[in-house]
Amino acid sequence: MANPVIAGSGEHMIEASGVSAAIAAGAGAAVVKSANENPAAARQLGHTDYAMFDSSWRQVPWDGNPPAGTSLFNRSGLQPLGLEKWIEQTADLVAVNDQPVIPSVIPGDLALLSGLARRVVADTRCTAFELNIGAPHGAEAVAGALSLERDEQRIAAIVADVRSVLEVPLWVKITGQSDGVPQMAAAAFGAGADAVTLITRHMAMLPDLNTQAPAMGTVVAYGGGWALPITCRWLALTRHLVGPEKTLIGTHGARTGSDVARMMLAGASAVQMTSAVFTNGYGVLTDAVEDLAAYLGSRGETASDIVGRAADRLTGYTDQAFDADAWRRFVPEV
Numbered sequence: 485m486a487n488p489v490i491a492g493s494g495e496h497m498i499e500a501s502g503v504s505a506a507i508a509a510g511a512g513a514a515v516v517k518s519a520n521e522n523p524a525a526a527r528q529l530g531h532t533d534y535a536m537f538d539s540s541w542r543q544v545p546w547d548g549n550p551p552a553g554t555s556l557f558n559r560s561g562l563q564p565l566g567l568e569k570w571i572e573q574t575a576d577l578v579a580v581n582d583q584p585v586i587p588s589v590i591p592g593d594l595a596l597l598s599g600l601a602r603r604v605v606a607d608t609r610c611t612a613f614e615l616n617i618g619a620p621h622g623a624e625a626v627a628g629a630l631s632l633e634r635d636e637q638r639i640a641a642i643v644a645d646v647r648s649v650l651e652v653p654l655w656v657k658i659t660g661q662s663d664g665v666p667q668m669a670a671a672a673f674g675a676g677a678d679a680v681t682l683i684t685r686h687m688a689m690l691p692d693l694n695t696q697a698p699a700m701g702t703v704v705a706y707g708g709g710w711a712l713p714i715t716c717r718w719l720a721l722t723r724h725l726v727g728p729e730k731t732l733i734g735t736h737g738a739r740t741g742s743d744v745a746r747m748m749l750a751g752a753s754a755v756q757m758t759s760a761v762f763t764n765g766y767g768v769l770t771d772a773v774e775d776l777a778a779y780l781g782s783r784g785e786t787a788s789d790i791v792g793r794a795a796d797r798l799t800g801y802t803d804q805a806f807d808a809d810a811w812r813r814f815v816p817e818v
C-alpha cells in the first residue's frame with residue numbers, strides 16, 4: 485500500500501467505477517462491497533435507505549456537502565450484482581489497479597464459507613481478503629443471510645476454517661457492539677488472522693418528533709465523527725491485549741487525515757474511511773492522504789513511527805494526580 489488510507493466497503497464500492505475512483509483519489513487500498521452466496525443478503529440491499537442528521541437531529545439534504553458533525557443512518561445489504569459478476573468484476577479491478585483491491589465476504593452459510601473464500605481468492609487473484617463477521621445489520625437480516633459473531637470460540641473456529649484455505653493475508657473485521665472487542669480480536673489472531681479491522685458501526689433508533697415513529701421506520705446502523713474516540717479506545721485496549729506486533733486496522737469515525745492519524749496513534753496501522761467518502765465524495769480520500777502526509781511531514785515522522793504511540797501512553801485513573809476538590813471547579817455556580 486502506498487499509504488495507510490483505505491477506502492472501506494460500502495455502496496459506493498459496488499460498481500467498478502467507484503472502486504477505481506477510490507484508488508484514483510489516492511487510497512492505499514480499496515475494499516469492495518461485500519458479498520456472500522445467499523441471494524437473501526443481496527436482496528436486503530433493496531430494503532435499504534440512507535439519511536443524514538445534524539447534531540440537533542435535523543435531517544440534512546443529501547447534497548454531498550453535509551455540515552460538520554453530521555451522522556449517517558442507514559440500512560444496508562450485500563452487493564446486488566450476483567456472485568459470479570461480483571467475482572468477475574473484482575478480478576478485473578485487482579488486475580487493473582496499481583493499489584490492492586480487496587474482496588470482502590460477510591458470511592452467510594458458515595458451512596459454505598471456506599469454499600467461498602477459497603474461490604474468491606483464487607478467481608480474483610487478490611493480495612488480501614477481508615472477512616467481515618461484525619456486520620451491524622446481521623441481527624436484522626433473514627436467518628442465515630448475514631452472520632454477526634461475538635463469541636470468541638465461534639470466531640476462532642470461523643477464522644481458522646477460512647485461514648486453512650487461504651494463502652493471502654486475511655483481515656477479519658469485528659463488531660464493536662460487545663464489551664469483548666480485544667478478546668474477539670485475540671481470538672481472530674489466535675486462529676490465524678493477519679490483521680483485525682475494528683470496529684463496525686453501532687445500531688441505533690431515532691424517534692421523529694413529528695411522526696412519533698422511528699426515523700426511517702427501523703433500527704439502523706449509525707456512524708459519524710462521534711465514533712472516533714470510541715474506536716480509538718478499542719484500538720488501544722486491543723493493542724494492549726494482543727501486543728504491538730499485531731496489525732490493527734481502524735474503522736468507524738475517521739473523516740479526515742487528522743482522524744486517520746488519531747486512529748494510528750491509538751494503534752491502527754491503516755484506517756478505512758467509508759461514510760465520509762459515501763456522503764462527501766472521493767475527494768475525501770485525496771484530502772485525507774494529503775493531510776496525513778502533511779501531519780507526518782511537519783513532525784519529521786513516518787506513518788509507522790506513530791502507530792500505537794498514544795495507546796502506549798495510556799494511563800489509569802489512579803495514575804492521575806490526586807486532588808480531593810478537583811470536581812468543585814467544574815460544577816455550575818449556585
Ligand SMILES: Cc1cc2nc3c(=O)[nH]c(=O)nc-3n(C[C@H](O)[C@H](O)[C@H](O)COP(=O)(O)O)c2cc1C
Pocket residue numbers: 492493494495517518519556558560561562563588590616657683684685707708711735736737738756757758759760762
Ligand atoms: C452505506 C454503507 C454500507 C456498508 N457496507 C459494508 C459492506 O458491505 N461490508 C463491510 O465490510 N462494511 C460495510 N460498511 C461499513 C464500513 O466499511 C465501515 O466499516 C463503517 O461505516 C465505519 O466506518 P466509517 O465511519 O468510515 O463509515 C458499510 C458502511 C456504510 C455506511
